[in-house]
Amino acid sequence: MASNTHTNGHANGGGRRGRLEGKVAVITGGGMGIGEAISRRFAQEGASILIADFNEAAAKAVAESLASEGTKSDYVVANVTSRADWDNIAAKVKSQFGARIDILVNNAGTAYPAQSSLTVSEANFDKVYSVNVKSIFHSVQAIFPLMIENKGGAVINISSIAAIRPRGRLTWYNSSKAAVSNASKALAHEFGAEGIRVNCVCPVLVPTQLATNFVPEFDGTPEQHTKAAQLLQIPLGRVTTTEDVANTALWLASDESSFITGVDHHVDGGRSI
Ligand SMILES: NC(=O)c1ccc[n+]([C@@H]2O[C@H](COP(=O)([O-])OP(=O)(O)OC[C@H]3O[C@@H](n4cnc5c(N)ncnc54)[C@H](O)[C@@H]3O)[C@@H](O)[C@H]2O)c1
Structure with a gap:
């Protein structure tokens, strides 16, 4: 685990309260693309940010950039397919963020080049299910106990419009995202009584x-x-822009959506109508 805590106080500390003021957010894959946009948007609204990414250079760069703007931020080098790495994320939350985690964004994901289902390799099948689905399995067992101790939290899983309206040539990527959306609903049902909300954001194509x-x-x-x-x-x-996804995730992470759980929030300009 690599770490470097930055505690320059919150960007909004001196003035208006942000929509996530006082909350701690863990964002997987926060080093680039959609995860970076979510990290930056949440920081603007006053959240403390812990980025978990296996790309150390990217995670460090975003964490340091947020710190330079006044956000308490840190990063953990983690492969989301590894339970041991999830335990490191939980340990970091305990040691650096007061054992508090209000928001978990399971964003890290992977795909393979679109192609006929007759040619997809077994390695690519295993990869999409491991990174996109098994990561959420691990996150539940590593992070939900902390949320339960804190009497709740908001979990946002980045699914895809492909979970709802799949098209050919990405069959196993699409079906891994359907598993994300389905598991999110079951988890919302299972942990609602503990105050944990679980929702998905479903973008269409995002330029990353x-x-x-x-x-x-x-x-x-x-x-x-x-x-x-x-x-x-x-x-x-x-x-879809990365900001479209980040703004939707922001709403689902904030108390403004406190009665919303188990939904797939489409961010697709109407593609799925
Ligand atoms: N880009 C799109 O068109 C699109 C559309 C719908 C859904 N999504 C979903 O959005 C999420 C983010 O995608 P993106 O487009 O920003 O991708 P990206 O490739 O730009 O960024 C992914 C980030 O996740 C990290 N990452 C990947 N695998 C990891 C692992 N095993 N452990 C830890 N970190 C890992 C990468 O280092 C990177 O920082 C994914 O879940 C993806 O499936 C993307």
Whole structure:
């Protein structure tokens, strides 16, 4: 476990209270892409941030950037498929964040290049189920006990619109996300009495490194965004931004959604209608 605690106080400490003021958030895969956007958005709203990512350089860079802006932030080098690494995350929460965890975002995820289901390797099948699904299994056993001790928490799992409206050529990625959405509902049912809310955010295509698996020619230019939106038949005419996902996760993490649990929140410009 690598760590380096930064405690410069909260960005909102001197003035207006943020929507997550006083809360501690753990964000897996917070070193880049959607996870980075969520980390930055939560920090803007006053949360303390612990990033868990297996890319140490990326996790460190985001944690240090947040600290330089006044957020209490830290990182743990963790592979979310490993129970031992989840125990390290819990240990860090206990040692550096007052044994308090209010928000867990299971965001780290993986895919493989879109292709016929006749050719997907067994290794790629195992990888998507391990990173996308087994990670949540471990998170429950490592982190939920802390939330139960603290009388509740908000869990946000980054699923996908592919869980609800799957298309071919990414069959096992899609089905791993369906498992995420289904398990989230069951967990919401099982732990509601403990004050734990479990919800999913379901984006359509988001221009990140991972997205090149879904649309190989996706180069992140505005022209490609429009083309992809047409290809995917998105009524609002654009793809999802990392900020769209972060803003939805923010609402699900905040007390504004205190009566919402077990939902798949679509962030897809109407693609799934
Ligand atoms: N990009 C999209 O189009 C899209 C659409 C729908 C859902 N999602 C989901 O959003 C989530 C984030 O995806 P993204 O597009 O930001 O991906 P990304 O590849 O840009 O970033 C993923 C981050 O997770 C980390 N990570 C990956 N595997 C890990 C592991 N085993 N242990 C710890 N950290 C790990 C990476 O180091 C990286 O920082 C994923 O769950 C993905 O399935 C993405």
